[in-house]
Amino acid sequence: MGSESVKVVVRCRPLNDREKALSSKMVLSMDLQRCQCFIEKPGAVDEPPKQFTFDGTYYIDQTTEQMYNEIAYALVEGVTEGYNGTIFAYGQTGSGKSFTMQGVSQPAAQKGIIPRAFEHIFESIQCAENTKFLVRASYLEIYNEEIRDLLGSDTNIDPVCHSTSEETSPTKVPPTPTSHKDHSSFK
Ligand SMILES: Nc1ncnc2c1ncn2[C@@H]1O[C@H](COP(=O)(O)OP(=O)(O)OP(=O)(O)O)[C@@H](O)[C@H]1O
DSSP states (O other): OOOOSSOOEEEOOOOOHHHHHTTOOOOEEEETTTTEEEEOOTTOTTSOOEEEEOSEEEOTTOOHHHHIIIIIHHHHHHHHTTOOOOOOOOOSTTSSHHHHHTBOSSSGGGBOHHHHHHHHHHHHHHHOOSOOOEEEEOOEEEETTEEEETTSSSTTSOTTTTOOTTOOSOOOOOOOGGGSOOEEEEO
């Protein structure tokens, strides 16, 4: 994979039970060597498939372990050396964002990017000598333009305003990066 600072990869999930029950046809295929994906229009046999090229392509039989090793590993390694890094999952509902980021414990190869990154970071910290680390975590949900602090004791409290207990629903003020509740630990 190239050395660009922003990489975009695509992952294709298998058909789910509902799609199988509807006898849905897979319309997406991939050329993994060329990092290309092809989308056919169902029924339009004469139309060439739409073609897209990415920095990486992952088909239904590939694992999150493989994705982590090929994409996330170097980025997280950079974080342990003091560089910033972001992994961002984007896709329509049911497309597999949680499966990729949080994952499942079985099979082990499908454990998600987030628990893998945590293990990676804390292993690096344990192995480091003469270095002090600060690890901070915040876990926010933005849903229907409402923000919730998922690590807070009351998830309805807006993380920006640190609102009082009388407030029952989150407000719609966007957070600033420094205003999130910190869950920090030092080694
Ligand atoms: N690569 C995959 N292999 C097998 N199953 C998958 C894969 N990706 C997703 N799935 C399954 O597809 C379903 C939808 O995935 P998931 O919940 O991760 O989607 P999502 O994008 O997070 O959806 P939402 O935006 O609604 O939260 C789940 O049952 C998940 O287990």
